[in-house]
Amino acid sequence: MYKIAVIPxxxxxxxxxxxxxxxxxxxxxxxxxxxxxxxxxxxxxxxxSVPEEVLSKIKETQxxxxxxxxxxxxxxxxxxxxxxxxxxxxLFANVRPAKSYPIRSSVKDVDLVTVRENxxxxxxxxxxxxxxxxxxxxxxxxxxxxxxxKFAFNLAMKRRKKITIVTKAxxxxxxxxLFREVSLLVAKDYxxxxxxxxxxxxxxxxxxxxxxxxxxxxxxxLFGDILSDEAAGLVxxxxxxxxxxxxxxxxxxxxxxxxxxxxxxxxxxxxxxAILSAKMMLNYLGENKWAEQIENAVVIVLREGKYxxxxxxxxxxxHEVTEAIIDALEA
Numbered sequence: 001m002y003k004i005a006v007i008p009x010x011x012x013x014x015x016x017x018x019x020x021x022x023x024x025x026x027x028x029x030x031x032x033x034x035x036x037x038x039x040x041x042x043x044x045x046x047x048x049s050v051p052e053e054v055l056s057k058i059k060e061t062q063x064x065x066x067x068x069x070x071x072x073x074x075x076x077x078x079x080x081x082x083x084x085x086x087x088x089x090x091l092f093a094n095v096r097p098a099k100s101y102p103i104r105s106s107v108k109d110v111d112l113v114t115v116r117e118n119x120x121x122x123x124x125x126x127x128x129x130x131x132x133x134x135x136x137x138x139x140x141x142x143x144x145x146x147x148x149x150k151f152a153f154n155l156a157m158k159r160r161k162k163i164t165i166v167t168k169a170x171x172x173x174x175x176x177x178l179f180r181e182v183s184l185l186v187a188k189d190y191x192x193x194x195x196x197x198x199x200x201x202x203x204x205x206x207x208x209x210x211x212x213x214x215x216x217x218x219x220x221x222l223f224g225d226i227l228s229d230e231a232a233g234l235v236x237x238x239x240x241x242x243x244x245x246x247x248x249x250x251x252x253x254x255x256x257x258x259x260x261x262x263x264x265x266x267x268x269x270x271x272x273x274a275i276l277s278a279k280m281m282l283n284y285l286g287e288n289k290w291a292e293q294i295e296n297a298v299v300i301v302l303r304e305g306k307y308x309x310x311x312x313x314x315x316x317x318x319h320e321v322t323e324a325i326i327d328a329l330e331a
């Protein structure tokens with residue numbers, strides 16, 4: 001039996017995560033789902049987005065299925081719940097696949113994965129003010145760069161053996177320079193992998209012009225956050241964008257989309273990103289057969305086009321899409 005922390009979070013997280021749980025339950029695999037709360041609503045009650053007792057309970061599980069949390073702008077002392085979990089649990093690898101699906105808005109023949117360093121960079125959380133200036137420290141370390149590079153190259157070995165290292169080393173010579181230097185050193189241990197380099201602005205342009213050339217994108221925290229959202233836009237939007245946050249001893253899986261307060265509670269949020277994140281969790285747990293079957297069921301529903309949420313041009317409710325996926329899974 002798999003012990004899974006389930007954290008719906010805020011907004012549409014409360015809608016889509018239960019749908020992903022329904023799909024997992026339909027597999028017949030045995031789960032011990034342990035429900036927990038983090039996020040802005042928790043912060044308003046207890047003064048922290050991730051209480052220590054919740055963190056302790058998360059560590060007693062094998063993986064976490066996470067929804068979305070609201071990170072408000074301008075609220076003093078508030079720290080993003082998911083960023084806190086990534087750093088506290090040392091989930092150093094953020095893995096965000098983007099692949100073509102059988103819908104009109106999807107560019108054909110895209111199959112790429114953004115591997116983003118998840119614990120430092122411009123999301124280091126080190127900020128301060130001096131008089132009329134504000135500063136954010138971009139921290140890049142050799143250790144973090146090396147382990148994310150090894151993770152990305154190992155992933156590339158399981159795919160098409162191509163990696164694109166994305167930096168802005170011509171401008172940020174020290175921080176991006178170190179990330180680039182370490183990544184290229186790691187590359188020497190993987191002679192079978194074809195290595196390309198792009199500056200982040202050129203990478204962003206090429207994602208629009210010729211996304212099919214990418215296999216694995218290796219990059220730092222902020223760049224990866226932006227490029228992976230751009231990649232999601234090519235294949236149908238954030239409603240089809242799952243992700244994994246992976247460390248040496250634990251992993252958290254979440255849809256890339258946010259809490260979307262504008263549609264929260266309306267029952268029209270697309271559950272597919274959460275369901276595909278659950279699929280990635282099954283891969284992590286070694287249940288590759290069921291993971292493949294879940295993705296195939298999602299593809300069947302997309303291809304038929306009968307049950308789609310408004311973001312994909314349909315008029316179905318969240319639960320109707322999930323039911324269609326479960327029907328396809330059980331067929």
